[in-house]
Amino acid sequence: xxxxxxxxxxxxxxxxxxxxxxxxxxxxxxxxxxxxxxxxxxxxxxxxxxxxxxxxxxxxxxxxxxxxxxxxxxxxxxxxxxxxxxxxxxxxxxxxxxxxxxxxxxxxxxxxxxxxxxxxxxxxxxxxxxxxxxxxxxxxxxxxxxxxxxxxxxxxxxxxxxxxxxxxxxxxxxxxxxxxxxxxxxxxxxxxxxxxxxxxxxxxxxxxxxxxxxxxxxxxxxxxxxxxxxxxxxxxxxxxxxxxxxxxxxxxxxxxxxxxxxxxxxxxxxxxxxxxxxxxxxxxxxxxxxxxxxxxxxxxxxxxxxxxxxxxxxxxxxxxxxxxxxxxxxxxxxxxxxxxxxxxxxxxxxxxxxxxxxxxxxxxxxxxxxxxx
Amino acid sequence: xxxxxxxxxxxxxxxxxxxxxxxxxxxxxxxxxxxxxxxxxxxxxxxxxxxxxxxxxxxxxxxxxxxxxxxxxxxxxxxxxxxxxxxxxxxxxxxxxxxxxxxxxxxxxxxxxxxxxxxxxxxxxxxxxxxxxxxxxxxxxxxxxxxxxxxxxxxxxxxxxxxxxxxxxxxxxxxxxxxxxxxxxxxxxxxxxxxxxxxxxxxxxxxxxxxxxxxxxxxxxxxxxxxxxxxxxxxxxxxxxxxxxxxxxxxxxxxxxxxxxxxxxxxxxxxxxxxxxxxxxxxxxxxxxxxxxxxxxxxxxxxxxxxxxxxxxxxxxxxxxxxxxxxxxxxxxxxxxxxxxxxxxxxxxxxxxxxxxxxxxxxxxxxxxxxxxxxxxxxxxxxxxxxxxxxxxxxxxxxxxxxxxxxxxxxxxxxxxxxxxxxxxxxxxxxxxxxxxxxxxxxxxxxxxxxxxxxxxxxxxxxxxx
Numbered sequence: 034x035x036x037x038x039x040x041x042x043x044x045x046x047x048x049x050x051x052x053x054x055x056x057x058x059x060x061x062x063x064x065x066x067x068x069x070x071x072x073x074x075x076x077x078x079x080x081x082x083x084x085x086x087x088x089x090x091x092x093x094x095x096x097x098x099x100x101x102x103x104x105x106x107x108x109x110x111x112x113x114x115x116x117x118x119x120x121x122x123x124x125x126x127x128x129x130x131x132x133x134x135x136x137x138x139x140x141x142x143x144x145x146x147x148x149x150x151x152x153x154x155x156x157x158x159x160x161x162x163x164x165x166x167x168x169x170x171x172x173x174x175x176x177x178x179x180x181x182x183x184x185x186x187x188x189x190x191x192x193x194x195x196x197x198x199x200x201x202x203x204x205x206x207x208x209x210x211x212x213x214x215x216x217x218x219x220x221x222x223x224x225x226x227x228x229x230x231x232x233x234x235x236x237x238x239x240x241x242x243x244x245x246x247x248x249x250x251x252x253x254x255x256x257x258x259x260x261x262x263x264x265x266x267x268x269x270x271x272x273x274x275x276x277x278x279x280x281x282x283x284x285x286x287x288x289x290x291x292x293x294x295x296x297x298x299x300x301x302x303x304x305x306x307x308x309x310x311x312x313x314x315x316x317x318x319x320x321x322x323x324x325x326x327x328x329x330x331x332x333x334x335x336x337x338x339x340x341x342x343x344x345x346x347x348x349x350x351x352x353x354x355x356x357x358x359x360x361x362x363x364x365x366x367x368x369x370x371x372x373x374x375x376x377x378x379x380x381x382x383x384x385x386x387x388x389x390x391x392x393x394x395x396x397x398x399x400x401x402x403x404x405x406x
Numbered sequence: 407x408x409x410x411x412x413x414x415x416x417x418x419x420x421x422x423x424x425x426x427x428x429x430x431x432x433x434x435x436x437x438x439x440x441x442x443x444x445x446x447x448x449x450x451x452x453x454x455x456x457x458x459x460x461x462x463x464x465x466x467x468x469x470x471x472x473x474x475x476x477x478x479x480x481x482x483x484x485x486x487x488x489x490x491x492x493x494x495x496x497x498x499x500x501x502x503x504x505x506x507x508x509x510x511x512x513x514x515x516x517x518x519x520x521x522x523x524x525x526x527x528x529x530x531x532x533x534x535x536x537x538x539x540x541x542x543x544x545x546x547x548x549x550x551x552x553x554x555x556x557x558x559x560x561x562x563x564x565x566x567x568x569x570x571x572x573x574x575x576x577x578x579x580x581x582x583x584x585x586x587x588x589x590x591x592x593x594x595x596x597x598x599x600x601x602x603x604x605x606x607x608x609x610x611x612x613x614x615x616x617x618x619x620x621x622x623x624x625x626x627x628x629x630x631x632x633x634x635x636x637x638x639x640x641x642x643x644x645x646x647x648x649x650x651x652x653x654x655x656x657x658x659x660x661x662x663x664x665x666x667x668x669x670x671x672x673x674x675x676x677x678x679x680x681x682x683x684x685x686x687x688x689x690x691x692x693x694x695x696x697x698x699x700x701x702x703x704x705x706x707x708x709x710x711x712x713x714x715x716x717x718x719x720x721x722x723x724x725x726x727x728x729x730x731x732x733x734x735x736x737x738x739x740x741x742x743x744x745x746x747x748x749x750x751x752x753x754x755x756x757x758x759x760x761x762x763x764x765x766x767x768x769x770x771x772x773x774x775x776x777x778x779x780x781x782x783x784x785x786x787x788x789x790x791x792x793x794x795x796x797x798x799x800x801x802x803x804x805x806x807x808x809x810x811x812x813x814x815x816x817x818x819x820x821x822x823x824x825x826x827x828x829x830x831x832x833x834x835x836x837x838x839x840x841x842x843x844x845x846x847x848x849x850x851x852x853x854x855x856x857x858x859x860x861x862x863x864x865x866x867x868x869x870x871x872x
Contacts, residue, residue, distance in 0.1 A: 052665035052726045055459055055539025058520030067524055070721050092545060093538030095456040095663055099449065102665075102727070237537050239518050246545060 036074035039112045043077045046104050049096060056090045059237040065392050068400055075206035078120070081113035082384040083392060088321050089236030092246045105320065112323040118380050123198030130376040135328030138336060138373050146365030153361055162357035171285035172360045178277065188371050195375035196383055203384050211402050213394035220393035227389050231256055244316040252313050258306025259337065265299025266344065297348060303341035307334045333378030339366045414589040415441035416870040418577055420564045420630055421596035422446060423455035425834025425855035427547035429594040430556050431515060432863025438870045440556045441588065443579050445563040445625045451544065453598050454622035454806065454835065457663040458540035459523065460533040461512070461856065462849035463505040471519045473530040478502050484847055492843030500815055501841050504857040509534060516546035525724050533849040564630060569637040572827040592829040592866035596859060599807035599835040600628020601648055602660060610646040617709035619653055621803045624660040631836050634811050640822045643808035643839025649846050650700025653803030655710055656728050665727040668798050671699060672768065672786045673722055674715030675757055678706040681749035683757065688775070688785035697846055700802040711800050712743055714754065716792040730796035739795045758789040806851065810839035817862035829869050831862035
């Protein structure tokens, strides 16, 4: 077993889990690890990304600290997961971004907001920032649609590409010794259902744990609000784009129109969900927290939360002199969010989804051991 | 010492495992006020229940978890088979009949069940597996107990019982705030057996007990059992007997639990520290024989032995907590084990020479056996000849003891002469010997604990109400 100290510690623990198996019904991690007798670094990263951090196994385990076997998978796998994001980052030179993630994202966000603000002031007539709300063009008076597309488009495309490359790296490592093949469409669909319902953030049906030993945690609900809120916001932008290019219908749209409705509902969900998740994170039982992972999660949640709040602010106060400032703020935050997407907590969803696909494939067709060339 | 000023609880429960909590919950349901004193700190609460994983219960139909019916008569036959009739038939029948209601009762107090674990499909019909294992089950029981207003004190042991002529008056308990006398109107003792009390085990096993490992809680020292017997309660069960299996010799002294077990004996041979085989490793299917190996190893010099197997066997049995010790040659392996390489290789050579080829099949009593050696290996014998070679060191691992307090159908303890105590009840391992006088049946400890725990709680509350 090669790998980092954390990967080796995780391997020590899951070897014990593999001998015990009491947690088999709790989540995806245990059935996955029970398919093997020995583990390499890529396996550990795969298990780490399958773990949804529900905390149930810690409270259910007869070997959790202070027992000398010291089993604490939620914390250990959280650490491995965080490390794995850096290992699979593309380009590899940007891997260190994961280490001081909170700081990097804060700086990127600040620079981005400042740049939008400065740009809008410099490119437009003096005072336009505070008078554009009266313009018939709405916020396009401050920044044209073409300028927005020209700026956001390339960043978006780059981020997507970088994340695809990261996924490739993850998949290669996960299949380095034992590989899965076949049943891909059915497995993809299974993973969509498992991820979409957060099937494994539920302690196997008993509920998950956060601040204490009671399975009354609401993170699953908050995550649903966050994820589906984000999707609705994304849908709002997509519908807007289709309106713009397909039908020549240009923003601003009326409150009842689809982009506005989707964006408003999604914005409230996203704001509430991320707020709930941040509060839950602060209350989390310290025993379960890998200190090194806190900054990244908080930074990502805060960026999503700000995206939602500034978006809603723009929606509500779009007709007031505050519109210009809010627009700069919103665009700055969204720009920073997209730019840092491949280098922050956002990637957890991608690797977890890929891990769920791999598990579904392994369950259907088994693991095949690669023969050394 | 502080004496209690406020009135004591109606029912005092000593112990904090499955039986204790079932008793506490049942007594509270009947309206009694209940105090539970658990010797362990909160994180280790629940004694050996922490290490359990399922509950055996009779049922006439399968359900979403239990794969088929398990009629009472079949349960009875199973119990007779393992105990060889060493049971109180009346209490055994009662246990089995009452086990039928446990599925619903456990669900009602928040315990969740799951499909049988990998490698235990043979138990899927008869045993209900706790989702997340015994500690998860305990967490549900404690949660329910707390919500019902049952007071629970951790780190609190009973150090003396004031019992007069079979009537319980008060208990001295020692907790974080010092000693205290607690009077209660009824007492439920559910404090386990004495397997963690090496001195006590030595009374029957001599110095050999120094080399025993205890698979469960260090708190089962039999303190309460001893107090009850000293107070004139009639004992039940053979005091010299305990359930002993062969576990990894590197395991912790206490609480190593399930992961220290080794299921590979039928795949190899077992040698003592004189490099001699001493028992037929292929006598019968492993589940039928695993519980004899603790005793067998206890009878070897220094109470240690090694399971030796070759590369052919790797991956064929359940993994365990520590890796096997491996070497490319038999002599090299013997050196790593601290054994005489010449004698070690010679014994394996003798075994290999005696192996008769056959069709290896662990699903049946196959025809792979030895000829001309003592002891023989009757089934699954294959030459140990494919490097690398592997070994696990094993020592006796004690699961539980059989000595207990005799009880009646209400879980009330019986005094010597057969008269029931007025207000002392017992449940769980402390009285399991009434039903399981010998042997072991997977999940029956939890059955006895839950059935008699409920009876004890009900009985204690009824006594209080009268």
